[in-house]
Amino acid sequence: MIDPLIALPGYVLNRAAAANLANLNQQLSKLGLRHSDASLLMLVASNAGLTQSDAGKMLDIQRANMVPLVSRLMKRDLILKEPVDGRSHGLFLTRKGKAFHKEAVAIINDLEARMLESVSEDLRPHLMPILGALWDFNMKKPAG
Amino acid sequence: MIDPLIALPGYVLNRAAAANLANLNQQLSKLGLRHSDASLLMLVASNAGLTQSDAGKMLDIQRANMVPLVSRLMKRDLILKEPVDGRSHGLFLTRKGKAFHKEAVAIINDLEARMLESVSEDLRPHLMPILGALWDFNMKKPAG
DNA sequence: TGTGCATTGCTATTGCCAATAGCATTTTAT
DNA sequence: ATAAAATGCTATTGGCAATAGCAATGCACA
Numbered sequence: 096m097i098d099p100l101i102a103l104p105g106y107v108l109n110r111a112a113a114a115n116l117a118n119l120n121q122q123l124s125k126l127g128l129r130h131s132d133a134s135l136l137m138l139v140a141s142n143a144g145l146t147q148s149d150a151g152k153m154l155d156i157q158r159a160n161m162v163p164l165v166s167r168l169m170k171r172d173l174i175l176k177e178p179v180d181g182r183s184h185g186l187f188l189t190r191k192g193k194a195f196h197k198e199a200v201a202i203i204n205d206l207e208a209r210m211l212e213s214v215s216e217d218l219r220p221h222l223m224p225i226l227g228a229l230w231d232f233n234m235k236k237p238a239g
Numbered sequence: 240m241i242d243p244l245i246a247l248p249g250y251v252l253n254r255a256a257a258a259n260l261a262n263l264n265q266q267l268s269k270l271g272l273r274h275s276d277a278s279l280l281m282l283v284a285s286n287a288g289l290t291q292s293d294a295g296k297m298l299d300i301q302r303a304n305m306v307p308l309v310s311r312l313m314k315r316d317l318i319l320k321e322p323v324d325g326r327s328h329g330l331f332l333t334r335k336g337k338a339f340h341k342e343a344v345a346i347i348n349d350l351e352a353r354m355l356e357s358v359s360e361d362l363r364p365h366l367m368p369i370l371g372a373l374w375d376f377n378m379k380k381p382a383g
Numbered sequence: 384t385g386t387g388c389a390t391t392g393c394t395a396t397t398g399c400c401a402a403t404a405g406c407a408t409t410t411t412a413t
Numbered sequence: 414a415t416a417a418a419a420t421g422c423t424a425t426t427g428g429c430a431a432t433a434g435c436a437a438t439g440c441a442c443a
Contacts, residue, residue, distance in 0.1 A: 097285040112256030114377030213376035232357035233258030
């Protein structure tokens with residue numbers, strides 16, 4: 096069987112990312128969290144009071160799609176909202192949210208560390224520069 | 240604003256892949272194709288007569304999810320099935336499918352080439368080995 | 384040779400996530 | 414004061430992965 100796809104960086108990038116996401120979600124399911132939950136917890140932990148819109152911009156999630164994400168974490172008493180002005184609300188971690196955040200970070204750091212170690216030591220320093228370059232390129236929507 | 244996520248290889252991997260997929264799909268929409276369509280066309284082009292199941296295994300798409308994918312391409316007269324035995328069918332490109340395949344490959348190669356060039360020349364040789372290592376690690380479902 | 388098991392393709396359903404359009408309210412800019 | 418932008422939201426759609434289960438077929442082995 097010939098696989099013409101595995102020679103394509105973009106294809107391998109996507110397969111690697113999909114597999115990584117699956118692993119991450121499997122690990123996070125121990126806490127009943129999804130990767131999107133965990134990323135929001137981490138963002139709020141580092142930026143207490145930031146707006147739902149701002150979080151969406153950083154995570155590249157549209158305003159409309161932030162609604163169910165925030166609602167779910169609020170229902171589970173992991174985050175709370177406080178009015179900033181008449182239309183926007185600041186997000187904060189609850190006590191319980193801080194505990195979950197801590198555990199999520201532990202899980203994520205463990206997976207990230209093991210993934211890093213799977214890359215040979217001489218290539219490891221080039222990992223982030225390369226991924227960063229790929230991200231930059233594709234974020235600029237290079238129409239062609 | 241502090242972004243604790245951009246230091247995580249897994250997160251950057253996923254953002255890069257998502258952005259890449261969006262670009263690819265945007266380019267392929269010129270042909271009315273999705274990335275999954277294009278990958279199947281490429282696989283069938285290189286392995287005429289392969290089975291729907293085998294294609295699914297190579298693409299990591301489950302049998303059940305191959306059905307709508309194959310059906311769509313059959314309806315558009317890009318691929319056809321021929322019975323191999325009583326239960327499995329071999330997939331082949333039609334004449335029209337070959338033409339679409341050629342155009343899809345051109346689009347994909349162009350995007351891949353431009354993406355590669357966005358990585359500095361000294362890092363470029365390390366790209367595939369690193370992505371391959373990340374893929375391998377995450378594919379082995381490292382439970383923890 | 385026949386019996387049990389695996390394979391293939393399929394239906395049907397569920398869940399996650401992205402994308403779009405539109406709305407009411409509030410803030411900001413001119 | 415008025416126009417424009419921002420914020421949060423509803424509702425809907427589409428793409429794709431995952432699961433369970435089914436009928437038909439092929440295969441291995443006693």
